[in-house]
Amino acid sequence: MELGVFSLSDIYPGAGDTAASRTDDITAYGIAAERAGLDVFGLGEHHSRHFAVSSPAVNMAAIAARTSRIRLTSAATVLSTLDPVRVYQDFASLDLISQGRAEIYAGRSAFVEPFALFGHDLHDLDSLFREKLDLLLRLRDEDIVTWEGAHRPPLRAVAVNPPMRRDLPIWAAVGGTPASAQRAGELGLPMALGFIGGTLDHAKRLISLYRAAGRAAGHTEDQLRVGITSHFYVGESQDAAVEEFFPYYQRYLSPDTNDGRGWHVDLAGTRALAERRGALMVGGPREIATKILDLKAELGADRFLGQVDLGGLPRAMVTDSIRRFGEIVAPAVRKVLDS
Numbered sequence: 001m002e003l004g005v006f007s008l009s010d011i012y013p014g015a016g017d018t019a020a021s022r023t024d025d026i027t028a029y030g031i032a033a034e035r036a037g038l039d040v041f042g043l044g045e046h047h048s049r050h051f052a053v054s055s056p057a058v059n060m061a062a063i064a065a066r067t068s069r070i071r072l073t074s075a076a077t078v079l080s081t082l083d084p085v086r087v088y089q090d091f092a093s094l095d096l097i098s099q100g101r102a103e104i105y106a107g108r109s110a111f112v113e114p115f116a117l118f119g120h121d122l123h124d125l126d127s128l129f130r131e132k133l134d135l136l137l138r139l140r141d142e143d144i145v146t147w148e149g150a151h152r153p154p155l156r157a158v159a160v161n162p163p164m165r166r167d168l169p170i171w172a173a174v175g176g177t178p179a180s181a182q183r184a185g186e187l188g189l190p191m192a193l194g195f196i197g198g199t200l201d202h203a204k205r206l207i208s209l210y211r212a213a214g215r216a217a218g219h220t221e222d223q224l225r226v227g228i229t230s231h232f233y234v235g236e237s238q239d240a241a242v243e244e245f246f247p248y249y250q251r252y253l254s255p256d257t258n259d260g261r262g263w264h265v266d267l268a269g270t271r272a273l274a275e276r277r278g279a280l281m282v283g284g285p286r287e288i289a290t291k292i293l294d295l296k297a298e299l300g301a302d303r304f305l306g307q308v309d310l311g312g313l314p315r316a317m318v319t320d321s322i323r324r325f326g327e328i329v330a331p332a333v334r335k336v337l338d339s
Contacts, residue, residue, distance in 0.1 A: 001296055001337055003330050004040030005033050005308035005322060006075040006229065009052040010252065015312035022052035023059065025315055029308060030063035032319055034070040036326020042075030042105070042229075042305050047114045057090040057102075064098035072098055075229065075305065076107030076173035076192070080129040081114040083152065084136040088160055088168075095163035102163065105192050106133055107173030108180070124151070130183070133172075137187070140168050171227060174206070181206045185213030190225035190302075199277045200298050203228070207299050225302040228295050230281045232306025233313070234324040237284040238274070244317065245282050246270050252311030281306050285328040292333050 007026050011017045030041040041063065043056040053059050060072040072094065077087055087104070095102035108129045109115075115122045131149040138145050139160055148154035171192045172184035184191040191210050195203050207226055214224040231249065235241025246267050255262045273280035274287075281291055281304075295301040306325070309318045 001292075001301065001333065002039040002071075002227075002303040003292070003325070003333065004038045004042065004071070004303070004305045005029065005232065005325065006040075006042030006044065006073075006305045007053075007309050008044035008046065008075075008307065010310060010312075011050055011052055012251070012312035015314075017312060019049075019052045025309065025318070026053065026059055027062050027066070028315070029318060029322060030060070030070070030072070031066050032322045033326065034067045036323050037330055038070065038322070038326045040071045040073060040303065040305060042073045044075045045078050046111065047078070047081075047117050048111070055090070057094045060102070061094055061097050064094065064101065067098075069101075071101050071103060073103035073169075073171070074105050076105035078109045078114050079106040079132050079136065080108050080125055081118040081120050082132070084132045084139060085155075085160060088136060088139040091168060092161050092163035095165065095168055098164075100164040103169040103171065104136075105171045105173040106136060107175070120151075126179075127151070133187075136170065140166075140170060174210075176206065178206065178209055181210040182213040185210040185215075185219070185224065186217045188214055188217065188219035188223045190223075190227065192227040192229060192303075192305075195228050195230045195279045197273070197279050199279065200294060201277075203279075203299055226300060227303035227305065228299065228301045229305045229307065230279055231310060232281045232308055232321070232325075233317075234285055234288050234321045234329060235283070236324075238287050241283050241287075242267075242271055242274050245313075248311030248313045249280075249282075250311075285324055285332070288325070289329045289332040289336075292329070293336055296337065 009022050011022055033041045043060055045056050047054050056074040091102050091104050128151055131151055135147055138147055144157050144159055145155050146157050172189040173192045174180040175194045211224050233241055233245040235244055250265050253262045253265055274282045292304050
């Protein structure tokens, strides 16, 4: 089971954040994740001044130059609004720079800003994503591509820059929509499921739908890999972790800092969500190891990535969380799985 962390690069000026300081943070966290022995580092993409990163491949190239082993993935690429040719070329370049460590999580977008910025109609969201994902997979799988769709000019016998590997990993990023899970299964793509609310039972229903669709389409179990992402913090103990994490979690989700799109959480609700079957991966090393093993046992998860620096968490807290994850939690999980 692969273990890692990711950032969405959110900026909180009230906490002293700037785009420059958050860019420095992200590079440091990618390096720290490798040094702690983790397997994957992910970086999200956003197109507003509330976030520092609009082009994950660029930032991850800086991390690639200072690491040698950790896998580098977008989390996620906003494919609905981007040109798949450009996306493929950017990650092919990252794959070459990193000597074969690049991946793409391809998502539809949870925000509206990119649609106006890149000149797309939000009402076309599903058709945009479906068409652009088809082209992205064709660019990866075929040496010479001839293609035509409704949302971009056609391609006639074109060849694009190759990555280090012909099988550049492309995951379908799914936020909880059954249709998205089913589409990922039908295509035989690994699915990265955002697990940010509810219990394991909620995630289990989507994963069952994904695997059923994949088997019906003729894909093997080896193809139908599942990754889980969740809000994340490893403290010294369960109680300490929840107490330390709560103010940043509350600010991160608040409608006041999300243009009205968030929701209010209280400490009691946060404690409940951090319990064993809850989606919130916050606790001491023992509790987090147990919850990750539950993801493997109950959901058949092949990968877990924790969102490590949300809500203006200070760098020292994030670095300590990464260290505990890599040096205490990950060895405990691997020991159980290896046995």
